[in-house]
Amino acid sequence: MAVEMTIDLDKVRCDTLTSPHSSGARLFGSVFVLVLIGFVLWGGMHLSKPHTLPIRQVRVEGNFTHLSPVDLQRLVTDQVRGGFFNLDVDAVRLALLEEPWVSDVIVKRIWPDALRVIVIEQVPVVRWGDAGLLNAAGEFFAPEAATLALALPLLSGPDGTENSILARFNTMQERVQSIGLSIDSLTLDARRSWSLQFKGGIKVILGRHYFEERFNRVLTLIPITLSGRVDQAVLIDMRYTNGFSILWKNKINHLVKTTR
Numbered sequence: 001m002a003v004e005m006t007i008d009l010d011k012v013r014c015d016t017l018t019s020p021h022s023s024g025a026r027l028f029g030s031v032f033v034l035v036l037i038g039f040v041l042w043g044g045m046h047l048s049k050p051h052t053l054p055i056r057q058v059r060v061e062g063n064f065t066h067l068s069p070v071d072l073q074r075l076v077t078d079q080v081r082g083g084f085f086n087l088d089v090d091a092v093r094l095a096l097l098e099e100p101w102v103s104d105v106i107v108k109r110i111w112p113d114a115l116r117v118i119v120i121e122q123v124p125v126v127r128w129g130d131a132g133l134l135n136a137a138g139e140f141f142a143p144e145a146a147t148l149a150l151a152l153p154l155l156s157g158p159d160g161t162e163n164s165i166l167a168r169f170n171t172m173q174e175r176v177q178s179i180g181l182s183i184d185s186l187t188l189d190a191r192r193s194w195s196l197q198f199k200g201g202i203k204v205i206l207g208r209h210y211f212e213e214r215f216n217r218v219l220t221l222i223p224i225t226l227s228g229r230v231d232q233a234v235l236i237d238m239r240y241t242n243g244f245s246i247l248w249k250n251k252i253n254h255l256v257k258t259t260r
Helices: 009-017 020-047 069-079 089-097 162-179 211-225
Strands: 057-061 102-110 114-121 124-128 132-135 154-156 183-188 194-198 203-207 233-237 245-249 255-259
Touching (some): 057 069, 124 162, 162 183
Antiparallel strands (some): 102 114, 124 132, 183 194, 233 245
């Protein structure tokens, strides 16, 4: 006997979608998502409270010559506000960078309650003007006068010329060391006139023009003309077209001028 069966697919789909089991699963999933969101929000609010996971340890690291680790520790501690997650590390860093001897600062959180602060101290290479210093990058900083490294060479010039004068000084220093001398100061005045002074006291005026040519002549002049008598010369003036002038110190300690 033949039996014919007809299945209405649309009805099956409708029955499936509206079955109690499917509706329950959907409701459970919605409730789970809401609970999860609520938990995340509660956790975020809890962690954002200042007294949640407070910072209990502060460790300051670095190689210090002019900075006091105790003072740095106190400064960092004074800036610690809030807990592990809401601590403003930028505020801690900026507070330390206000110290003249501080070059850079790295602040790291260490789970669960510590702060690691790495302080990089400025390394001066020359003095600048009356009350400042330059680091190797030509950056100016002005610590307290009592902490100035007075044994360093002295550079001076108009504002904004720090980097270029330091670069020129480094080149010149390397060249004069080949003849056994060392530059103690280098100056560019307001009229853009150059002068320098060697360790030992002898001063050299190069003037505004022909800097390289005149400096090269100084490097030739000293080993030849001043051989064995450098300590007797007080001043060399290179501002002559075809020569130079030398001021000598005689035995009774007054100055005698010789021109070539």
